[in-house]
Amino acid sequence: MTVLTPDGLQAQVVMGRSRIRPSDRVRTGLGGLASRPTRTVLTAMGIAIGIASMVTVVGISASSKADLLAELDKLGTNLLQVRPGQSLLGESSQLPIEAEPMISEVGTVTDTAGITAIDTDVSRNIYDSTPNGLDVVATDGHLDDILQLEPKYGRLIDEQTQTLPVAVLGSVAGERLIINTIDGGPTVAIGGRAFQVIGILRPHPLHPDLDRSVLIGSDFATNVMGTDPNHTAIYVRVSPDRIEDTRPVLARSANPAASSEVDVSRPSDALEAQAKVDQNLQSLLLALGGVALLVGGVGIANIMVISVIERRGEIGLRRALGATRGHIRSQFVIEASALAVLGGVIGLGIGMGATWVYATSQGWVIAVPYRALGLGVIGALAIGALAGLYPASKAARLDPAEAVRPHG
């Protein structure tokens, strides 16, 4: 800048610039928080609760889903179930006796097993007539392979035992018949006959209907009890990459004369639908977490406004030392953002801890939702910056001459 000296000469004067290093900008912003640790932590708690609830919801849901998917993976999604449907007149139809051999001829089918529901009652003994809602199902020795049934106690129906009066209880059936062990050779009464219980099944997530059933040998059922040998359901394993192609073929193979009277379903669809239902619930809970975050943001804005009033002298001093309005504004926005990020990090810790405790108590695989964690911190940062904008501009607009004046 050129100036005229009193003796008429021109002189060049360099007026300095006001600038602050980025690291100092951040340090100045954080300094305000460090000077009021209790207030800082209490204010950050609002955001922490919001983030913690969001992370917990996402974490528990992700862990639940991961567990469900691991379960699905184990059970396989390539299992189809063929059942008799309804005729055009609305009557229940039947699967032909040759349905299972016909289905096993299909090229993409790798394994099959049929069951036959028997229209009879099961009870603890022949004198007990309490309704218990349990089904009796006849099966050959192949069902456990295809459905991956596992005995909790004892053994399953196999080639040898399917000709004998023995029964295997589903997990729910065991509870309802008050048989928790096979020690001592417990028996049940089916259609007025005594059957020895040789095993109790573990719960099966894909087949809750089998949990409520009592399994007996199909040879015994047909030959001794004289039940109808037609299957009421056929389980079919198909090549994993040909599931959709195979579905229509199965209906035609099971009942070539009336393929429309055959229902083909995939049991794993139910579990996947359950995962989707969880997602809806998750969205609702996330929205609630979002509301908590907003409340936390308002809390930060509130405290920052108070802080600006309290720190009038400091703001005036900084202006006197050469800070521009922008420097003051950024100091308070950084302070509010840091406050929110601190809350976010505390919230992440609480949320992950809660997820770990819950998932562990449920015996789930713990899935860490990294994306949600990242979004949580970014969200907290954004809310903090937004919450800081108003108080920061209030601080920047303070008249420096007024601000440095002694208080009171």
Added chain:
Amino acid sequence: MTVPVIELVDVVRTYPGEPPINALDGVTLSISAREMIAIIGPSGSGKSTLLNIMGTLDRSSSGSVRIDGVDIVELTERQLCGVRATRLGFVFQSFHLIETATVVENVANGLLYQGLSRRSRNLRALDALELVGLGDRASTKPPKLSGGQRQRVAIARAIVAKPSLILADEPTGNLDSRTSADILALLDDLNRVHDATIAVITHDNDVADRFQRCIRMRDGKIENQAHTGGVSS
């Protein structure tokens, strides 16, 4: 002939109201390098307004204010901040120290808005602390200091950037008479030995009488300017 450090010509500062109030009414004043002056006047005489305008914390309604020859009326808000960061040092009655920062950090804040590295700020701050006799208290925090020591820290912060002009607003207002004398002696030392140019606002005649030049204000005007012969310790 050298350019005055600060030169005010017919400066008027009017605050809106019914009727408008002329806090400064045609003030003309010039301070040369290495001068040490006192601005004295009763409450409402306009001395604080004068200090704010000299310190670029406020703008005049009319008239010109030149700092190191540059008319600051022409400067933008941002450029004014640059002037404050590099050419002006402030000492306030209430010290305005950051209580949670150490003494050296408080002093180094005087260079914060010059964009210097933290290391070089701290080195220069240590030098300034030596000058005010607090070299051994660098890592202490203000709550552990006496009032006189706090004002010394504030003075170190004002001189650390080696400004053209140091403006002190009632620097002894919160101190007892003995500490006040120490602070005035320190300002005198900075002026005589280190060539600092200093303007002090005070309402205390005893304080004002110790300065080379005393500007008496009344009703927004300079009542008289007297040369008293300098500070006596």
